[in-house]
Amino acid sequence: MSVESSATGSQRWWWIGGGVAALVVVVVLVLTLGGGDEPDARPTATTTSATPDPSASPTASAPASATTAPTGASGTASPPPDAAPSGDPQDVPVPPLGAEEPVTGRGDEPVATDGIEVRVASVSATTTEAKGPGDVVGPGILVTLELTNQGRAALDTTGVAVAAFGGAEGVPLSPVDSDGRNDHLSGDLAPGASATGVYVFMSPDEGDALALQVLLGATFSPVVLQGVQIS
Incomplete structure (x- = not known):
């Protein structure tokens, strides 16, 4: 080649x-x-539905209600309108007699303690008759107190003591012992019997409420009568 x-x-x-x-x-x-x-090489577009899923839970919290329960001045809920008051605003403060709780009543309604019924028979306005040292002539009241013995033994009423208080401060009303209209309870009160006694005090200020305190003896509960009316 x-x-x-x-x-x-x-x-x-x-x-x-x-x-x-x-x-x-x-x-x-x-x-x-x-x-x-090629068909397989084409990117697949993701279609997002504009319709919300009804089963999905909402993420936003509902706005708090603008209606709130009424509160009192202290911020606590007010009591219902039919709530009973804790005490009569016309009650007169009466000092305690010893540690025993008194038996209380109102007006001329009878109150019973240890078998003895106590009732204010009447309270009338008067002018005091000053005859003793320290007594003065002025507006006064005559308090007639009635006792009924519902027990089985006689009651010695000689030791019964009556005091009067007036106004929102519970001011003690001075007794006018020299007034001749005083007729204090005395002697024995037999079972089933009744007796009355009259006690003279200086009058409370005009418009003041009146309360009476009655002590029957050392073995009896004190009696307090509120809302006593002067006629």
């Missing part, structure tokens, strides 16, 4: 190899650029 023929053959194979390489590059480019058209 000649040298010229060998060179010519080498050039032919070089062109064939170059053509094959160029064809491979073209195929790769076509596959690469055309791969995006």
